[in-house]
Amino acid sequence: MAEFTMELNDEQKEVRDWLHGFAADVIRPAAAEWDEREETPWPVIQEAAKVGIYSLDFYAQQYFDPTGLGIPMAMEELFWGDAGIALSIVGTGLAAVGVLANGTEEQIGTWIPQMYGDANDVKVAAFCSSEPDAGSDVSSMRTRAVYDEAKDEWVLNGTKTWATNGGIANVHVVVAVVDSELGSKGHASFIVPPNTPGLSQGQKFKKHGIRASHTAEVVLENARIPGSCLLGGKEKLDERLARARERARAGGGERVKNAAMATFEASRPAVGAMAVGTARAAYEEALEYAKTREQFGRPIIDNQGVAFQLADMRTSIDAARLLVWRASWMAVNGKPFTAAEGSMSKLFASETAKKVTAQAVQILGGNGFTREYPVERMHRDAAIYTIFEGTSEIQRLVIARTLSGMPIR
Numbered sequence: 001m002a003e004f005t006m007e008l009n010d011e012q013k014e015v016r017d018w019l020h021g022f023a024a025d026v027i028r029p030a031a032a033e034w035d036e037r038e039e040t041p042w043p044v045i046q047e048a049a050k051v052g053i054y055s056l057d058f059y060a061q062q063y064f065d066p067t068g069l070g071i072p073m074a075m076e077e078l079f080w081g082d083a084g085i086a087l088s089i090v091g092t093g094l095a096a097v098g099v100l101a102n103g104t105e106e107q108i109g110t111w112i113p114q115m116y117g118d119a120n121d122v123k124v125a126a127f128c129s130s131e132p133d134a135g136s137d138v139s140s141m142r143t144r145a146v147y148d149e150a151k152d153e154w155v156l157n158g159t160k161t162w163a164t165n166g167g168i169a170n171v172h173v174v175v176a177v178v179d180s181e182l183g184s185k186g187h188a189s190f191i192v193p194p195n196t197p198g199l200s201q202g203q204k205f206k207k208h209g210i211r212a213s214h215t216a217e218v219v220l221e222n223a224r225i226p227g228s229c230l231l232g233g234k235e236k237l238d239e240r241l242a243r244a245r246e247r248a249r250a251g252g253g254e255r256v257k258n259a260a261m262a263t264f265e266a267s268r269p270a271v272g273a274m275a276v277g278t279a280r281a282a283y284e285e286a287l288e289y290a291k292t293r294e295q296f297g298r299p300i301i302d303n304q305g306v307a308f309q310l311a312d313m314r315t316s317i318d319a320a321r322l323l324v325w326r327a328s329w330m331a332v333n334g335k336p337f338t339a340a341e342g343s344m345s346k347l348f349a350s351e352t353a354k355k356v357t358a359q360a361v362q363i364l365g366g367n368g369f370t371r372e373y374p375v376e377r378m379h380r381d382a383a384i385y386t387i388f389e390g391t392s393e394i395q396r397l398v399i400a401r402t403l404s405g406m407p408i409r
């Protein structure tokens with residue numbers, strides 16, 4: 001097990017500087033344009049693929065970094081550049097992790113390369129869990145997967161919503177109900193291969209922020225996929241369902257639910273790190289502006305009312321990063337989240353990003369309210385962090401349940 005450290009090693013610093021260079025030179029200058037276009041920034045993803053940032057290799061290297069700091073460091077730098085573009089770059093990684101975590105070696109080898117494509121023909125992937133009536137309440141999911149034994153095929157029906165890269169992805173990872181009696185334990189994940197008849201894009205959403213990231217409904221109408229597309233395989237699923245039925249019979253329903261929540265905990269620090277990146281970007285803009293903007297014959301930072309805000313902003317950002325790094329180190333080293341440390345990190349970092357970007361708009365005054373300055377966009381982008389991958393209220397619920405051991409509602 002790697003010791004927890006608050007210092008990046010030389011190799012990590014090199015990677016961080018390289019990512020920062022890409023974020024500053026390629027992502028940031030493109031941010032305003034793709035925000036206005038509200039389209040996937042394919043040329044930027046292609047640039048990222050050319051230099052090796054958009055690839056499974058890069059993502060896996062950071063993911064398996066034993067210090068736990070690889071992913072948060074990478075997320076912070078890319079999202080410092082721009083949240084919408086960065087999500088377009090890392091969105092595929094989020095779907096790929098679903099396959100890495102649950103897939104067989106053959107599934108990993110077959111599908112992950114098709115999620116990324118190559119630098120001359122980049123592709124993206126989507127992870128589709130949320131539905132119109134099943135957001136926070138995943139157990140209300142309705143999309144069904146029915147096994148057609150005669151053909152060894154699964155048949156998928158339902159509507160997914162708010163899927164990042166939904167409909168434009170080469171490969172979709174879809175979570176569906178296979179046993180409706182078991183709540184979220186009766187769910188399984190499936191690969192929907194490219195050009196599968198029956199999968200189509202529904203509504204594409206026009207959004208408040210992260211507008212360079214494509215978000216859409218995914219409609220599944222009798223979408224037939226090979227039996228081999230069930231992640232982990234049928235045998236494993238049957239064993240898992242049998243265990244869940246046994247536990248449900250023995251009255252262990254709540255325990256089952258909490259185990260599912262614990263799995264989500266591990267991915268939350270990465271979202272916290274995205275929020276830290278956006279918050280830091282806005283803080284840096286505000287600090288620079290406060291030092292140069294003059295009113296009443298002196299820089300506005302000369303006023304404690306402004307300087308103290310900046311002090312608070314920086315303090316919160318550093319505290320958020322520490323929570324994120326701790327949780328990420330714990331997740332990578334298999335330390336149990338006995339106080340829901342993953343949720344804590346996501347909760348604090350996302351709320352910090354919302355607050356800090358609002359303060360940055362205030363410090364820039366009229367300019368902060370216009371699209372001439374990036375803090376306006378950062379403030380809109382930051383609103384997503386308290387919503388996706390579990391809202392702030394759901395994080396508080398997880399933390400409170402973990403601390404108390406009570407089924408708090």
Ligand SMILES: Cc1cc2nc3c(=O)[nH]c(=O)nc-3n(C[C@H](O)[C@H](O)[C@H](O)COP(=O)(O)OP(=O)(O)OC[C@H]3O[C@@H](n4cnc5c(N)ncnc54)[C@H](O)[C@@H]3O)c2cc1C
Binds near residue numbers: 129165
């Ligand atoms: C831009 C964007 C990208 C997304 N990308 C993806 C993706 O790639 N894949 C995917 O599957 N999903 C994705 N999502 C969906 C996202 O995860 C959900 O929006 C989120 O989980 C919240 O669900 P909901 O919107 O249905 O809100 P609801 O669950 O309806 O919640 C509404 C409000 O009620 C509160 N609330 C609900 N239950 C409770 C409770 N028990 N106690 C206290 N408060 C409660 C919530 O905190 C929230 O404030 C994305 C969403 C957005 C906006």
